[in-house]
Amino acid sequence: MITLRGVSKDYRTREGGRHVLRDINLQIDRGAKIGILGRNGSGKSTLIRLIGGAEHPTCGVIKREMTVSWPLAFSGGFQGSLTGLDNLRFICRVYGADIDRARPFVEDFSELGVYFREPVKTYSAGMRARLAFALSMAIEFDCYLIDEVLAVGDSRFHEKCHHELFEKRRDRALLMVSHLPQHIREYCSTIYVLSAARIQRFDDVDEAYAYFAECG
Amino acid sequence: MVSDTPLFRSLAIQARVIGALLLREIITRYGRHNIGFFWLFLEPMIFTLGVTLLYGYLRPMHGAMSIIPFAITGYSSVLMWRNAASRCSKAIEPNLSLLYHRNVTTLDIFGARLLLEISGATISLIVLLAVFIFAGYAPMPADPLTMVGAWLLLAWFGGALGLIVGALSERSQTFERIWHTLTYLMFPLSGALFMVDWLPAKAQSLILWVPMVHGVEMLRDGYFGSAVRTHYDVGYLVLVNFIMLWVGLLLIDRGKYLVASE
Numbered sequence: 001m002i003t004l005r006g007v008s009k010d011y012r013t014r015e016g017g018r019h020v021l022r023d024i025n026l027q028i029d030r031g032a033k034i035g036i037l038g039r040n041g042s043g044k045s046t047l048i049r050l051i052g053g054a055e056h057p058t059c060g061v062i063k064r065e066m067t068v069s070w071p072l073a074f075s076g077g078f079q080g081s082l083t084g085l086d087n088l089r090f091i092c093r094v095y096g097a098d099i100d101r102a103r104p105f106v107e108d109f110s111e112l113g114v115y116f117r118e119p120v121k122t123y124s125a126g127m128r129a130r131l132a133f134a135l136s137m138a139i140e141f142d143c144y145l146i147d148e149v150l151a152v153g154d155s156r157f158h159e160k161c162h163h164e165l166f167e168k169r170r171d172r173a174l175l176m177v178s179h180l181p182q183h184i185r186e187y188c189s190t191i192y193v194l195s196a197a198r199i200q201r202f203d204d205v206d207e208a209y210a211y212f213a214e215c216g
Numbered sequence: 217m218v219s220d221t222p223l224f225r226s227l228a229i230q231a232r233v234i235g236a237l238l239l240r241e242i243i244t245r246y247g248r249h250n251i252g253f254f255w256l257f258l259e260p261m262i263f264t265l266g267v268t269l270l271y272g273y274l275r276p277m278h279g280a281m282s283i284i285p286f287a288i289t290g291y292s293s294v295l296m297w298r299n300a301a302s303r304c305s306k307a308i309e310p311n312l313s314l315l316y317h318r319n320v321t322t323l324d325i326f327g328a329r330l331l332l333e334i335s336g337a338t339i340s341l342i343v344l345l346a347v348f349i350f351a352g353y354a355p356m357p358a359d360p361l362t363m364v365g366a367w368l369l370l371a372w373f374g375g376a377l378g379l380i381v382g383a384l385s386e387r388s389q390t391f392e393r394i395w396h397t398l399t400y401l402m403f404p405l406s407g408a409l410f411m412v413d414w415l416p417a418k419a420q421s422l423i424l425w426v427p428m429v430h431g432v433e434m435l436r437d438g439y440f441g442s443a444v445r446t447h448y449d450v451g452y453l454v455l456v457n458f459i460m461l462w463v464g465l466l467l468i469d470r471g472k473y474l475v476a477s478e
Contacts, residue, residue, distance in 0.1 A: 053318030068318070076313030079244050086243060093236030094317050096229070 358441025
């Protein structure tokens with residue numbers, strides 16, 4: 001279980017402090033599928049970073065009693081001169097996973113062929129996306145964080161991702177953030193709407209949308 | 217954030233993460249072609265060697281002390297704190313996205329870079345001294361243990377300075393620019409180019425406020441032994457190191473909150 005109690009986050013701007021999140025209370029149970037709806041700039045990504053532990057709240061408590069992934073398929077950590085294999089090694093070392101066990105899956109899923117041993121800077125956008133997703137699946141977590149559903153790749157890639165995440169790992173918790181309602185409608189049973197730095201919980205999907213459209 | 221991770225496990229994770237960052241840094245910086253990571257100590261070696269040879273030609277022997285080990289001990293000490301600090305300057309920004317992996321902290325990023333720089337400077341010092349000793353251009357060190365002590369204190373100083381410079385450079389661009397000027401100003405004051413004993417008494421008491429001077433003097437005391445008169449205070453350097461490390465860790469801890477998204 002992951003619990004957020006009274007979590008707030010401020011950022012400094014030139015005009016002084018800005019409250020991005022205020023008094024957020026949220027709970028993720030094992031296997032829960034949670035969607036977070038919010039406009040651009042409403043603080044969704046900040047919330048993901050706080051839950052993932054990349055940033056710390058200004059005040060409040062975040063308690064993690066299960067393992068949490070980094071934002072799914074996040075490729076910002078790729079360094080151009082490192083190869084796909086180097087990146088796999090790095091991830092495995094950081095998370096204490098066995099490289100030899102993770103490697104066959106990543107090689108197979110990413111379909112990089114000989115490029116697996118070439119620098120990432122020679123990759124196309126699709127290749128990067130495949131590697132990033134494969135790396136996210138190389139380490140097993142209890143809860144996966146998804147910051148906007150994958151926009152890159154072809155339909156076959158999307159199918160493969162869908163299979164890995166929503167079928168093979170259906171017992172895991174998911175926290176999905178999006179500004180596009182249809183994605184959240186498809187996968188989530190509990191929905192939070194984020195607006196004006198505050199969060200509101202809905203168990204009924206339609207109610208959440210009505211509120212989301214209203215507070216726009 | 218509540219941390220339930222026991223200390224021992226935290227340390228194990230930190231060691232693993234720093235190891236991973238270290239290997240990543242080596243490949244990124246030196247690549248895997250040609251002589252690759254040998255540049256880690258070849259770079260400081262070539263620099264020290266160049267300056268040493270230049271010195272050897274320009275200056276006659278100073279009393280009982282030969283100029284080559286004098287230059288090597290001096291420049292290696294400068295490289296230690298200068299490189300350690302410079303590599304920490306703006307170290308976080310290019311690695312910001314790695315902080316998405318919760319186990320990776322800003323301290324780990326600095327730690328990996330410091331470890332790399334300190335090892336590079338250390339290997340460079342050992343190799344250069346060994347080569348010149350075997351070639352007969354330098355005497356054997358009088359007291360290697362004192363040298364090791366001095367070197368560790370200098371490494372500690374470099375590491376603490378690195379944390380401070382790294383944290384401040386992330387907060388202020390002005391600091392980053394001033395830092396470069398500062399290193400040039402600090403270089404002649406750091407004790408690399410002179411022995412404290414050569415200075416007039418009044419200048420001696422002033423220069424001994426500079427912490428690096430104590431490290432270099434101690435290093436030379438270990439190398440030359442009774443052949444030279446050195447002036448240093450281990451207690452002073454340890455005290456300064458403690459304070460600087462404390463300040464550095466404090467700045468980084470606060471920096472955590474300022475490291476926002478890209």
